[in-house]
Amino acid sequence: MAEFQSASAEQFTGFDLVGDVHGCYKTLLELLETLGYVRVRGTYQYRDQQRPRQLIFLGDLVDRGPAIRPLLHLVRDMVERGSAVVLMGNHEYHTALYLTPSEQGGYLRRHTDHSNNIIAQTLKQFANYGQELQEFKQWMSELPLFYQHRHFRAVHAFWDEDLIDRFVGEHHRDNLSHQQFVQSALEPKGDCGRLVKRLTTGLTLALPDEHVIVGREGQHRRRFRVRFWGGFDNLGDTAFQPDPLPDSLSQQQLSASTRQWLSEHRYGPERRPLFIGHYWLHNQPQQQCENIACLDYSAVLGGQLVAYRMDDETRLHRDKFVTVDYRD
Template sequence: MEGYDLIGDVHGCGATLAALLEKLGYHQRGGVYRHPRRKVIFLGDLIDRGPRIRLAVNIARRMVEEGEAQIVMGNHEYNALAYCHRLGDHGWLRPHTPRHNRIIMNTLEQYRDHPGEWDDVLAWFMQIPLFLDLGELRVVHACWDQPLIDALRHECPDACLDRAMLEASVDSDTLAFRALDRLTRGSHLPLPEGIEIHSGDGFTRKTFRTHFWARDPQFYGDVIFQPDNLPDDLELRPLSDAERQRLSYYGPEKPPLFIGHYWCEGIPALPAPNIACLDYSAVKYGRLVAYRWSGEQRLDANHFVWVSVPREEQARPQPWEIDFD
């Protein structure tokens, strides 16, 4: 095998995923996309928002089950599990608030006529690990936090959820909560009192996303990692000692790390020599991005491959599709 093709957040862009796989040299045999010398690693967030969620899930799942791919859990797969599981008589693990309803709405609509299939997909999500450490490279959806990963390995060596861990994950005092939150959502810092960000996706946020590769960050601007700018001059606000202690750190001496989650924009670039973010907002008419890794320890931006997602319906990729029905 020559290496891995790591693919960022698909978010239901199933036809675009098929087009990207074709561009990478994968072709369908027996209803599964295969390559003679390479395999795929999906970075999570297959579901929600996009027009072809079932297609995206089935392409990825078939590849994983046939040994043609691996996958890590994204926060949207975890959200779906919590949204669809009850905690005894105490309601749903993830409350059915208007905000949570909106996030999963497209997924539930597209599976509405396939309830048995959706139940089966949820069972498959429970088998998806929270991270992959393959020695020469590492994969996690949002943030590699070594102390949390070490603790998680001690509790569940396969890094997969079980029912008890899923239920514990909604209690902020548990390892399950800390691990799910940091590995699938990354680290956040609260904005000062009274300040909010009105994001382009229609949500209002009182925190901002931070990255984890600044060795000695001093200001908010040293760690912010999201498409929305901070209001006013907050990027120049000094980080407190308490805020710095909340951040993870992944040093340049570590193996190559691949993440998604962060809604990057523009031409894919490397935020650090050993870190690649592959989420380039495909479902927002951005790019569905892959990185072709062939063993290099210092990553190369020339190894990015992508398919752009145009707004015009007639211009979008229309590859031959598997008939899942």
Template sequence: MSELDPGRGYDLIGDVHGCAHTLDRLLEQMGYRLQGGVWRHPRRQALFLGDLVDRGPRIREALHRVHDMVTAGEALCIMGNHEFNLLGWATPAAPGSGRQYVREHTPRHARLIQETLDQFEQHPGDWRDFLAWFQDLPLFLDAGRFRMVHACWDGELIEALREQFPDGRIDEAFLQASAEHGSFAYQACNRLLRGTDMRLPKGLTLTSSDGYTRAFFRTKFWEEDREPETYGDIVFQPDALPDEVASERLSAEQKSSLLSYGADQPLLFVGHYWRRGTPAPIRPNLACLDYSAVMYGKLVAYRLDQETRLQRDKFVWVDVKRPEEDQ
């Protein structure tokens, strides 16, 4: 895997989810050109936030594009929760664990990755190669003045993880250990790749826009200008909480459990959260670049140069076309 080239500008790109033709359009819009089968830019390097796979119509093609860029030194890519899910699905569990695979082959888990499995069914060699590549993807990237993680930057967990894996690339034993609920490996992978959440009150469940019923909702992992008081103050997901839940007050214990990525921390880029609307910073040092591309939203990039605070005019995007227009 190539490394950051400090002599170049960086184009950070959100969740592709198999929208290969849309990725081509975005790269071309940013001045990349196909040379020798690889998208290249003379002065810039692409940085992908993970979730290249699942849901979309051209998953293999998207993976080949990004992998070829990484191999040629034109890009870097970190792991998303969907690459992690595929690894877990394909990796045998640790002996004595009582399970067959790291990620059990349940109907729910199969549904999440079915598009990827189907598209690789006739390409077993590619499947093996990409699984090996996924295992080599780091869980985070820390460039000093900016950081990348798929869902959530938890400084304490990342520092502990660095003691074992300085560059954030976990091994198969750590992946196997992540299957044990409550283990350090489970906590690290779940927090960095899926973010923070909180249980809905009074045993409630909600069915989200992607069709899954959940007892938890995703929460903010950064501090606001004022202390949060209600569930509605901390929700961070496309599906709103019902009014009666949003207005319910947080307990002191719940408030103390919230994570806080401070406003004085380096620039942080995440994907994962299915945002909508016009791309813009969440805060001067925090941007989410996942704008629901695979749901006919936008595939978004941020063109980072030497700035230390995010600029609204540095976001670029393409609108994802409907199937009849060719994704």
């Protein structure tokens, strides 16, 4: 797990950033065709090699969808050719932990009912390909956590400037093996664990007064995902997720400490454009503000698979989103 800042990024005339695919293989094929990528010698690259473009997947390739195995083969082949980059999502991280034995026994991620449910489709589709799954687990566990380009940034859920600067300045230069990093990432108070969790799952706030939200997949949540741009007056303003807050909480005013915390983590309008996935949006794709775009539009739940065609603009444009409906 590391950053990605390609030394060869200058060879590309533009980038196509793609939201959470979750095993929607046929839908991705249609999106690739729509974007102008063609199969050459067994894998995909941009059609016009005089003006080449590169795909950047924002994470969450695995789980839930109907064709996870062929999707992973397709995307990994694109990465090996250099026509794509894949960032780590929370589902890749979960898979790596779930399948990695712990030195204390068991696995780095406990096999609870919740964890089993998350990874169920991935395990089912790799039931006869155990060695392949182990190879993909290793590949997923080494995916970069974020991408930086002079024109834009990309991460699965949240750009934490302080943690990223600390990681690049300290851990990235350490002789830290993959296994050591994964082990360290399970320490919630350690830098590695805070970094991976924050970048792949985003900011959350606890629900007050022991309230519980029942998510669309039946899980009970005591925390909710929050946005990290704009201003906030109440709890309802902060929520950024498909499951709405209870009406009794939406108008509750924020405490001074919560306002301060949100302000400290705000991604301001002066920063370069940022692309994220993770948040299960719906309806017509559009930027969240002039320099932030979430590209996760719930494709695996029958929504849309969404890309943004990034060139050298400093502010995002609604007409640069490309969408295809779920096809698998």
